[in-house]
Every structure is written in structure tokens, then in C-alpha cells.
Amino acid sequence: AQKITQTQPGMFVQEKEAVTLDCTYDTSDPSYGLFWYKQPSSGEMIFLIYQGSYDQQNATEGRYSLNFQKARKSANLVISASQLGDSAMYFCAMPRTGFQKLVFGTGTRLLVSP
Amino acid sequence: SQTIHQWPATLVQPVGSPLSLECTVEGTSNPNLYWYRQAAGRGLQLLFYSVGIGQISSEVPQNLSASRPQDRQFILSSKKLLLSDSGFYLCAWTPYGGTSSPLHFGNGTRLTVT
Numbered sequence: 001a002q003k004i005t006q007t008q009p010g011m012f013v014q015e016k017e018a019v020t021l022d023c024t025y026d027t028s029d030p031s032y033g034l035f036w037y038k039q040p041s042s043g044e045m046i047f048l049i050y051q052g053s054y055d056q057q058n059a060t061e062g063r064y065s066l067n068f069q070k071a072r073k074s075a076n077l078v079i080s081a082s083q084l085g086d087s088a089m090y091f092c093a094m095p096r097t098g099f100q101k102l103v104f105g106t107g108t109r110l111l112v113s114p
Numbered sequence: 115s116q117t118i119h120q121w122p123a124t125l126v127q128p129v130g131s132p133l134s135l136e137c138t139v140e141g142t143s144n145p146n147l148y149w150y151r152q153a154a155g156r157g158l159q160l161l162f163y164s165v166g167i168g169q170i171s172s173e174v175p176q177n178l179s180a181s182r183p184q185d186r187q188f189i190l191s192s193k194k195l196l197l198s199d200s201g202f203y204l205c206a207w208t209p210y211g212g213t214s215s216p217l218h219f220g221n222g223t224r225l226t227v228t
Binding site: 033035042043044045046047050052091093100101102104105106107 | 146148156157158160163173202204206208214215216217218219220221222224
């Protein structure tokens, strides 16, 4: 069964600095994907970025990038040039075998300070 | 473009009362639909998913049920609420098929059972 682990319950970063949010996973599937979501205090889940296991390059979406290390089974989210609006919970997730039923990690709360 | 609507945004219900949360998706057809629950300060737990009208799969035994009376409508119900049903409920959709499409979430319903 798929398992997602986010070991950082909370992270602090100053505005304009970069921050890395950790995510490790466990799966026996030969092909899989990793998703990152942002959840502001208002509650909605916002899709940020996706990485497929066979993608040759690390995914990038604006200020978000994935540091995907397949051998280490890690898919860390890097946020560059942090903004105050980046303060939120961040969840890593991957689908269960054969279907789009996402398994979520426990999340990391990011606080960006001025 | 596709949009997902979920209501109500907040709900306070006494123990033993019924529940009905509704979710609709616009701008797409035959979506996969999901109900997730998030306990305070925790990750998301999949409750139900549906691949078509009348087709409901339950992930965990519980006091809740789901129905899909129309292609783009997903309803979460309970005949008698328990205190443990309190939480943040999120509806989500994906295009049919594949595992690389992200889930798109509604804004959620915050349910408090008193």
C-alpha cells in the first residue's frame, strides 16, 4: 500500500527566501505520481504541482519546483522567493494503485514572516 | 472551464440529526467524484468515490453514506449524526480515467456536531 510521510509539522521562513518541504513515499508500483497541495486557512485545497515517476526532469510551476529523488523515494517541494501569502498547510499526496484515490500525508504548516 | 460547488460552507447540527451535503461540478461530463474528510489539524481521509451515476464505493465503515443521482452531483448524507462526524468535508473531482490528473476540490463544509 502507498504511504506518504511528511516529517516537518511546521516550518518557518522569511519573506523572499526559499524553503524546502519534505515528502517521502513508499510504493511498490513501477509507475506513480506525486502531487502537492496547498491549504490556506480558508480550507480549500489548491493543486500546486505534479511529478510523474518517469518524468525526466523535475517539475516546475512558477515559484514551485519538485526536488524528485526516485532512489531516495523523496519528492520535496521547493518554494522560491517566499511570499506572505504562502503561509498555509502543504500536503504531499500520491494515488493508490490503479486509481485516482489520493493518499495524503499529514501536512506541513509553513509560516512566512516579514 | 470546470468549476465545483459545495454547500453549505458551515453547518452546526445536534447529535442524532440528519445530514445532507451537496456537491456539483460544472463544465465537464462523467467526472470521478470524491468525498474526503479532514479532522482538525490532520490530513485528508477518503470517504467515498464514484465513477458514475449510482456507482458508489465506500472506503471506511462509518455513519455516513453517499449518492450520485446525476452525473455531476454528489451527495453526502447521514440519518443520525454522531459527535465523531464533526470535521471538514471536501468534495473533489477528476476527469475520468488515468492517475496523473490532480483532484480539484470544492471549498469544503465545516461540520460541527454538538
